[in-house]
Amino acid sequence: MTSDVGSGATAPADGDTDQDPSDGRFGAGRGFTWFLLIAGVIGFLAAFDLTVEKIALLKDPDYELSCNINPLLSCGSIVTTPQAELFGFPNPLLGIAGFSVVITTAMALLAGASFRRWYWVGLSVGSGLGTAFVIWLIFQSLYRIGALCPYCMIVWTVTIPIFLYSLRETRRQSPAASNSVRGILIETYRRNTAWLLIICYLLIVALIGIRFWDYWSTLF
Numbered sequence: 001m002t003s004d005v006g007s008g009a010t011a012p013a014d015g016d017t018d019q020d021p022s023d024g025r026f027g028a029g030r031g032f033t034w035f036l037l038i039a040g041v042i043g044f045l046a047a048f049d050l051t052v053e054k055i056a057l058l059k060d061p062d063y064e065l066s067c068n069i070n071p072l073l074s075c076g077s078i079v080t081t082p083q084a085e086l087f088g089f090p091n092p093l094l095g096i097a098g099f100s101v102v103i104t105t106a107m108a109l110l111a112g113a114s115f116r117r118w119y120w121v122g123l124s125v126g127s128g129l130g131t132a133f134v135i136w137l138i139f140q141s142l143y144r145i146g147a148l149c150p151y152c153m154i155v156w157t158v159t160i161p162i163f164l165y166s167l168r169e170t171r172r173q174s175p176a177a178s179n180s181v182r183g184i185l186i187e188t189y190r191r192n193t194a195w196l197l198i199i200c201y202l203l204i205v206a207l208i209g210i211r212f213w214d215y216w217s218t219l220f
Helices: 030-059 092-110 117-145 150-172 181-211 213-217
Strands: none
Touching: 030 092, 030 150, 092 117, 092 150, 117 150, 117 181, 150 181, 181 213
């Protein structure tokens, strides 16, 4: 693992990457690959568990979801809203499909596979769309529904870094002169990806803290 920032924050390393530019195929470093696998598994399990809970609730409207912790941390307050089925079916099904792709990609990379650049671009675009959806869900949870779903927050936590580091991996494969504007931007992003992720996390925590401060203040 190599450090992205001087303060010691670490991120998936580039490692030894299996690349054959003449063939147009690129592999990925071990650090990134293992990160992709672990994050994919975590996200898949969270989405799968939330789907199971949703099915149980459909079977029995009185079913008490396991992730109903208190009035604020309550999956039940989320999964019964229209926002939980934006496309006409439970949102977690999108997570199951998306994280399955992430896991499959990571397993293939661990086995020594390499992919053409269009695949890497597709992974970045797909995870980017997932992140955009997560941002929309965060807004809905905080300012429209007024509750937080623990399983959903796990998905938020892994989707954002999957996008940031997939994008970094894709951009790293783009040939660009180190002294060109594009090359400088790519290198700057590569070196500061961990900081960007930390800022995203801190922003989400701050928004949650401010939005539900009245509730948090009753706990002290």
